[in-house]
Amino acid sequence: MDSALIPEGANRCSFPKFAVGIAIVGAVVLWGVYAMGLIWWKGLNQTNMNDYYGFALWIWADLAVIAVGGGAFFTGLLKYIFKVDELKNIINFAVIIGFICYSSALLILAIDIGQPLRGWFIFWHANVHSMLTEVAFCLSCYFAVLTIEFIPNILENRQANKVPFFHHLAHNMHGVMAVFAATGAFLSFFHQGSLGGVAGVMYGRPFAVREGLLIWPWTFFLFTWSAAAFGPCFTLLVTRITEAVTGKKLVKDNVVHLLSKISGWMIITYIIAKIIDTIYWATVTVPGLGFNISHFYSNNGFYGYWILVTEILVCGVIPGLILIMKSTRENPTLRLIAIVLGVIGVCLNRWVMVLQIMAIPVLSFDTWALYVPSWQEVATTVLPVAYGIILIAVTYRYLPVFPQEKELNRTKPVTE
Amino acid sequence: MFPFNFEWAWDIAHMVFFGGFWYAISILGAGLTFCILKAAYDTFKGGGESHH
Numbered sequence: 412m413d414s415a416l417i418p419e420g421a422n423r424c425s426f427p428k429f430a431v432g433i434a435i436v437g438a439v440v441l442w443g444v445y446a447m448g449l450i451w452w453k454g455l456n457q458t459n460m461n462d463y464y465g466f467a468l469w470i471w472a473d474l475a476v477i478a479v480g481g482g483a484f485f486t487g488l489l490k491y492i493f494k495v496d497e498l499k500n501i502i503n504f505a506v507i508i509g510f511i512c513y514s515s516a517l518l519i520l521a522i523d524i525g526q527p528l529r530g531w532f533i534f535w536h537a538n539v540h541s542m543l544t545e546v547a548f549c550l551s552c553y554f555a556v557l558t559i560e561f562i563p564n565i566l567e568n569r570q571a572n573k574v575p576f577f578h579h580l581a582h583n584m585h586g587v588m589a590v591f592a593a594t595g596a597f598l599s600f601f602h603q604g605s606l607g608g609v610a611g612v613m614y615g616r617p618f619a620v621r622e623g624l625l626i627w628p629w630t631f632f633l634f635t636w637s638a639a640a641f642g643p644c645f646t647l648l649v650t651r652i653t654e655a656v657t658g659k660k661l662v663k664d665n666v667v668h669l670l671s672k673i674s675g676w677m678i679i680t681y682i683i684a685k686i687i688d689t690i691y692w693a694t695v696t697v698p699g700l701g702f703n704i705s706h707f708y709s710n711n712g713f714y715g716y717w718i719l720v721t722e723i724l725v726c727g728v729i730p731g732l733i734l735i736m737k738s739t740r741e742n743p744t745l746r747l748i749a750i751v752l753g754v755i756g757v758c759l760n761r762w763v764m765v766l767q768i769m770a771i772p773v774l775s776f777d778t779w780a781l782y783v784p785s786w787q788e789v790a791t792t793v794l795p796v797a798y799g800i801i802l803i804a805v806t807y808r809y810l811p812v813f814p815q816e817k818e819l820n821r822t823k824p825v826t827e
Numbered sequence: 828m829f830p831f832n833f834e835w836a837w838d839i840a841h842m843v844f845f846g847g848f849w850y851a852i853s854i855l856g857a858g859l860t861f862c863i864l865k866a867a868y869d870t871f872k873g874g875g876e877s878h879h
Contacts, residue, residue: 535828539840548844552851559859575873580866587858594854601847 416570418811422659422820429808436800443794446787447522455525457787466769468784472792473519474606474761476512477550479645479754481638483509483557484592484599486646489673491592500666503812504653505646506560511802513554515795520547522791542605542612549602556595560588567811600635607634610764617700618707619768621692629688630764636684637757640677643670644730644753651747653807659820661813664741671746675734678753682727689723707771711779714767722763726756 412426423429450457458467486505490498498505521527533547566572566581584591604627610619611628621628647670654661693704708716733739733749740746770780784792806812828835828845835841 535832536834537828537844539844545844548848549851552848552855555855559855576866576870579869580862583862583865583869587862590854590858594851598851 413809416568416809418569418809420817421811423808429804433801433804436797436804439793439797440801443790443797446790447794449787450522450525450791451527457785459783459785459788464769464780464782466765467523468766468788469519469523469792471758471762471765472795473516473523474765475758476515476519476795477603477606478634478638478757478761479642480509480512480516481599481603481642482644482646483512483560483642484553484595485639485642485677486670487560487592488596491589492596495669495673497666497669500813500815501646501650501662501670503564503810503814504650504662505643506557506564507803507806507812508646508649508799510554510557510561511795511799513550513557515798516550517554518795518798519791520550542608545605546602546609549598549605553595553598553602556591556598559584559591560595563588564806564810564812568809599638603635603638604631607631607764610768613768616768616771616773617697617702618771619764620696620700621688622696633681633685633688636677636681637760640674640681641753641757643674643677644750644757647671647674648747648750648754649803651750653803657807659816661816661819663815663819666815667746668741671734671740671750674753675731675740675749678727678731679735682723682731685723685727689719707767711770711781713781714770714779718759718763718767722756722759726752726759730756 417423446457460467483505486498486502489495490502521530524530533544534551537544537548563581563584566577566584571577572581607630608628610616611621611623611630613619619630621630623629623631647667650662650667697704697707708714708719730749730753733745734753739749766782770782772778772780830837
């Protein structure tokens with residue numbers, strides 16, 4: 412039915428099977444859209460946020476998708492600026508994942524502001540002293556970069572590429588992609604950093620506040636570093652899931668090994684910096700503000716030292732070590748464990764830096780705020796995941812996303 | 828956002844913030860415009876297949 416649109420030589424499932432899959436995931440999207448509509452129509456009273464607890468579950472999701480979407484900017488930086496040519500075989504997919512993550516982040520922000528019709532105020536009436544304004548600027552611009560990086564892949568669709576203008580446009584965009592990738596890296600550095608900076612400058616929240624360099628707290632650099640370190644893990648994880656779902660090998664092992672190795676070294680260097688930062692914060696910053704570290708991990712039913720150990724040791728040191736050692740990195744099972752742990756680790760870090768910060772009491776009469784999200788928050792947080800699955804399914808079906816797919820899945824000639 | 832907005836001030840914060848913003852927008856706009864114009868030129872010139 413749609414075979415004319417499918418990349419030449421690629422084998423895809425039948426259209427009815429594809430349509431059923433999209434319809435099932437589409438139902439989840441509709442659930443999320445319904446919840447989003449309720450929030451826009453009735454307001455933020457549909458959430459369990461209040462004056463005491465002002466960050467909904469989706470703010471964690473927002474920071475998490477931005478962190479894992481960092482694979483796009485870092486892979487682009489390696490491919491176009493540092494000329495790591497092997498990565499051309501995964502860059503299209505990294506860009507698509509980045510596009511999904513950043514469009515989801517913008518969607519979440521549109522839900523969070525409660526009054527989406529006033530979304531443009533952040534540009535028109537910008538508060539130039541706010542790190543979040545910088546985040547909004549860089550996020551929007553970087554989404555434009557990702558769209559530009561995605562366009563050539565769309566234009567390479569079998570039918571679109573027959574149109575001479577589209578063919579030339581895709582070719583020319585490839586030619587200047589390094590300029591766009593460099594701009595994207597610049598923008599990513601600042602918005603990833605500023606998201607961390609927001610936590611680091613919260614002087615009223617001893618759990619978050621950090622010393623730093625000039626106007627930038629250490630969390631600024633740690634957030635950028637962690638996104639560059641763990642983002643490629645997410646790219647590799649989604650690639651592995653896509654391979655499992657399609658039953659095909661889509662990227663050669665040498666590319667996966669290379670990206671895993673780079674990610675591993677980034678994780679190890681990041682986690683060393685994070686450990687140093689945590690020790691300095693626990694032994695100097697926190698006592699200096701009149702607190703003891705146990706204050707942040709006790710007297711409540713959820714946040715204990717386990718979360719610190721899980722984030723740094725289980726989901727930081729362990730995946731880093733697995734990925735830097737050749738023998739463990741090239742073992743598919745261990746590599747999968749490492750990239751899953753890495754993705755959990757960076758999401759846990761964003762959870763701690765967004766939700767735990769808000770939960771901890773800071774005044775002597777305060778109590779822990781253990782917040783439970785409403786179903787509308789859950790639905791709007793699941794929405795980007797379902798949307799991402801649909802976009803990946805559609806792009807995989809109709810676009811030449813994986814340059815090595817044909818070579819890796821050649822049908823064996825019949826010998827009889 | 829623009830110097831003609833009532834809250835605009837010619838201070839360092841506005842210059843750094845909006846300088847970076849317009850710088851990034853200009854690069855993206857110029858790059859995209861170049862690609863579109865060159866694609867139109869290549870199409871009308873009717874040159875052979877280009878490869879990438």
